[in-house]
Amino acid sequence: MKKIENLSYKQLDSELTVSEEKELLQLLKNDSKAKLEHDKILAVRGSVSAVRKSSFKPLFKERVMDKLLIAERTEPGITFFDEINFLSKKILIGALTVAVLLIGYNVTTTENLTIGTALGVPEVTLDDSYNSVLYSYYGDTYE
Numbered sequence: 001m002k003k004i005e006n007l008s009y010k011q012l013d014s015e016l017t018v019s020e021e022k023e024l025l026q027l028l029k030n031d032s033k034a035k036l037e038h039d040k041i042l043a044v045r046g047s048v049s050a051v052r053k054s055s056f057k058p059l060f061k062e063r064v065m066d067k068l069l070i071a072e073r074t075e076p077g078i079t080f081f082d083e084i085n086f087l088s089k090k091i092l093i094g095a096l097t098v099a100v101l102l103i104g105y106n107v108t109t110t111e112n113l114t115i116g117t118a119l120g121v122p123e124v125t126l127d128d129s130y131n132s133v134l135y136s137y138y139g140d141t142y143e
Helices: 002-013 018-030 032-055 060-074 080-109 126-141
Strands: none
Touching (some): 002 018, 002 032
């Protein structure tokens, strides 16, 4: 069976030599299984060729690529950077809202209206600074 397959495929794909042609004819004449196998190979090849021809018209790949290029140029769509820009604006607006609310809370709850109290920064006196320096220099022994 292997010989008939090889000769059948070679006959379909290229020219057989004179000796191969005689051998194929001899196999088909003497062996009914070989003839059946040869007919199956011819039928399968014929049906595949028919499907291949009817599936795609000439220049199919070029038409598809042209349509893709045209669609890409006409529909810009949303890019990754547009998404980041959109999200960063929302985050910025949220952060500013929180900052304004905190500043408003600090202004209403303190008695002094200074920038330090509005921002919630504690007032540092000279004594606080001096004590901090001495504590860092002497450690726990300073009191």
